[in-house]
Amino acid sequence: MASKKIVGIIMGSSSDSRVMHDAAKILDQFKVPHEDQIISAHRTPSRLDTYAKHAEMSGFKVIIAGAGGAAHLPGMIASHTMIPVIGVPILVYNDKQLKKSNSTKFSAFGGLDSLLSISEMPTGSPVVTVGINKAANAAIYALKILANENSTIKRKLKNHKFEQHSGVIIESDELKKRGLSEFVKKKFK
Numbered sequence: 022m023a024s025k026k027i028v029g030i031i032m033g034s035s036s037d038s039r040v041m042h043d044a045a046k047i048l049d050q051f052k053v054p055h056e057d058q059i060i061s062a063h064r065t066p067s068r069l070d071t072y073a074k075h076a077e078m079s080g081f082k083v084i085i086a087g088a089g090g091a092a093h094l095p096g097m098i099a100s101h102t103m104i105p106v107i108g109v110p111i112l113v114y115n116d117k118q119l120k121k122s123n124s125t126k127f128s129a130f131g132g133l134d135s136l137l138s139i140s141e142m143p144t145g146s147p148v149v150t151v152g153i154n155k156a157a158n159a160a161i162y163a164l165k166i167l168a169n170e171n172s173t174i175k176r177k178l179k180n181h182k183f184e185q186h187s188g189v190i191i192e193s194d195e196l197k198k199r200g201l202s203e204f205v206k207k208k209f210k
């Protein structure tokens with residue numbers, strides 16, 4: 022596939038990067054080039070317009086925008102561009118500390134704040150919204166949009182669906198063979 026970046030991944034803070042990495046992983050798996058940036062709607066407001074112009078000049082076909090809390094980024098970007106925006110509501114992860122720790126910080130309402138902020142855009146500037154922290158789904162949705170014009174991506178998506186189907190059949194056969202008690206013991210040991 023060509024190396025021209027066709028998807029923009031943006032996030033409101035470096036603390037969103039761990040969640041947004043899930044989107045990058047899927048796009049990488051499908052060999053779809055993407056550009057990743059931090060654009061904060063409240064800390065760098067002047068960059069919103071600049072980024073939207075940059076995205077259009079670059080020929081991005083989709084923008085995936087993740088933000089937590091009041092989560093203005095996806096909606097603000099959508100209001101600045103014709104490019105479809107997929108919003109990822111983030112239940113904030115604190116990975117900003119120099120020393121990596123497993124401790125997490127949560128947005129005040131467990132991500133519901135960002136989910137509503139992103140999905141409840143007033144009529145006129147829609148943002149398609151995935152579930153809380155579901156950056157992988159945002160990437161899959163982006164691929165579906167791209168697949169309208171790209172038969173290679175469409176073929177890979179069909180294969181991805183087939184793999185999901187086969188995965189369930191394989192697990193179901195094993196469950197049937199072992200019985201539920203043994204299956205659970207093995208799967209969650």
Ligand code: RP5
Nearest residue numbers: 033034036037088089090113
């Ligand atoms: C939002 O505020 C960001 O998208 C992030 O999810 C949240 C918290 O940001 P930090 O305080 O961790 O930078 O703008």
